[in-house]
Amino acid sequence: MINLPSIAILGTGSMGGAILSGLLAPGVTVDGGIRVTNRSERKAAALRSPSVTSLAIEKDRGANHAAVAGARVVLVAVKPHMVPDLLREISGAIDPGAIVVSVAAGVRIDTMQALVDVPVLRAMPNTPATVGRAVTGVSAGDRASDADVAVVTALFGTVGSVLEVPESRIDALSAISGSGPAYVFLLIEELERTAFKLGFTRQESRVMVENTFLGASELLAVSGETPAELRRRVTSPKGTTERAIEVLEEAGLSALFDRATDAAITRAQELAAP
Numbered sequence: 511m512i513n514l515p516s517i518a519i520l521g522t523g524s525m526g527g528a529i530l531s532g533l534l535a536p537g538v539t540v541d542g543g544i545r546v547t548n549r550s551e552r553k554a555a556a557l558r559s560p561s562v563t564s565l566a567i568e569k570d571r572g573a574n575h576a577a578v579a580g581a582r583v584v585l586v587a588v589k590p591h592m593v594p595d596l597l598r599e600i601s602g603a604i605d606p607g608a609i610v611v612s613v614a615a616g617v618r619i620d621t622m623q624a625l626v627d628v629p630v631l632r633a634m635p636n637t638p639a640t641v642g643r644a645v646t647g648v649s650a651g652d653r654a655s656d657a658d659v660a661v662v663t664a665l666f667g668t669v670g671s672v673l674e675v676p677e678s679r680i681d682a683l684s685a686i687s688g689s690g691p692a693y694v695f696l697l698i699e700e701l702e703r704t705a706f707k708l709g710f711t712r713q714e715s716r717v718m719v720e721n722t723f724l725g726a727s728e729l730l731a732v733s734g735e736t737p738a739e740l741r742r743r744v745t746s747p748k749g750t751t752e753r754a755i756e757v758l759e760e761a762g763l764s765a766l767f768d769r770a771t772d773a774a775i776t777r778a779q780e781l782a783a784p
């Protein structure tokens with residue numbers, strides 16, 4: 511059983527919504543309730559339930575204020591460029607004993623602590639949070655206590671595993687696990703496209719490729735082997751896989767991943783100082 515204190519989620523889109531699903535999972539209780547906000551009433555209405563007070567800015571300009579008042583945890587999950595204005599808007603309504611946790615890429619703790627009087631922490635989850643399989647990096651600012659870190663760890667523990675990292679590492683973590691699901695989905699898309707080009711139907715391509723990814727992930731999870739060893743077991747000496755892997759390596763796959771993650775880190779730095 512996980513017990514969490516009252517929480518407000520400001521911006522309940524892909525990421526905020528995934529975290530909300532963790533709060534609503536069996537075995538999790540939130541003392542004092544869950545309040546969430548969005549800009550549009552359409553989105554807010556879809557999230558409303560006996561356990562969730564869901565407010566829309568377009569219906570009530572004071573929605574964020576109302577959500578934050580009395581909350582012990584204020585989770586900020588709007589787009590990075592909106593964070594400073596949002597914090598300015600709510601700073602007067604945040605309880606003195608509350609903490610702010612932001613999942614926004616790039617936006618630094620110092621920047622946020624300059625706008626509110628309470629401790630600020632950053633968290634970088636990923637969308638597998640929706641199915642309870644997130645990896646979340648958590649960084650605490652200098653105002654945060656061990657108890658604050660424990661609350662945030664418990665919060666993100668409802669949607670997967672948590673790693674505490676210094677803030678200096680969070681952009682790199684974001685480039686790996688925050689963005690990582692998109693890299694995996696891109697590979698799946700590409701392999702499905704290739705299967706279709708080789709003459710399989712869309713449906714056949716999907717069955718083959720998606721089950722290959724799911725099966726390989728499951729094998730990695732249960733076998734206790736390294737990915738390198740599992741790859742070796744597929745790659746028969748002088749066989750067909752060896753030929754395919756040679757092509758990927760000759761084309762510079764390793765260098766491409768280095769470049770891609772460097773680009774994500776550079777973008778996070780740009781978001782820090784828009």
Ligand SMILES: NC(=O)C1=CN([C@@H]2O[C@H](COP(=O)(O)OP(=O)(O)OC[C@H]3O[C@@H](n4cnc5c(N)ncnc54)[C@H](OP(=O)(O)O)[C@@H]3O)[C@@H](O)[C@H]2O)C=CC1
Pocket residue numbers: 520521522523524525526547548549550551553567574587588589590592596613614615634635636637688
């Ligand atoms: N998506 C991901 O994989 C990850 C995202 N993040 C971070 O999460 C944050 C949100 O990203 P994501 O969930 O993808 O984006 P979304 O666009 O899906 O969600 C943002 C939400 O914020 C709402 N919103 C807009 N303005 C306001 C406001 N003033 N007050 C309250 N809510 C508002 C939007 O409502 P409406 O749609 O009605 O306008 C929308 O539901 C970003 O900062 C991103 O860096 C971090 C890790 C992973």
Ligand SMILES: O=C(O)[C@@H]1CCC=N1
Pocket residue numbers: 615684688689
């Ligand atoms: O693309 C983004 O900016 C966010 C942060 C990590 C994943 N999605």
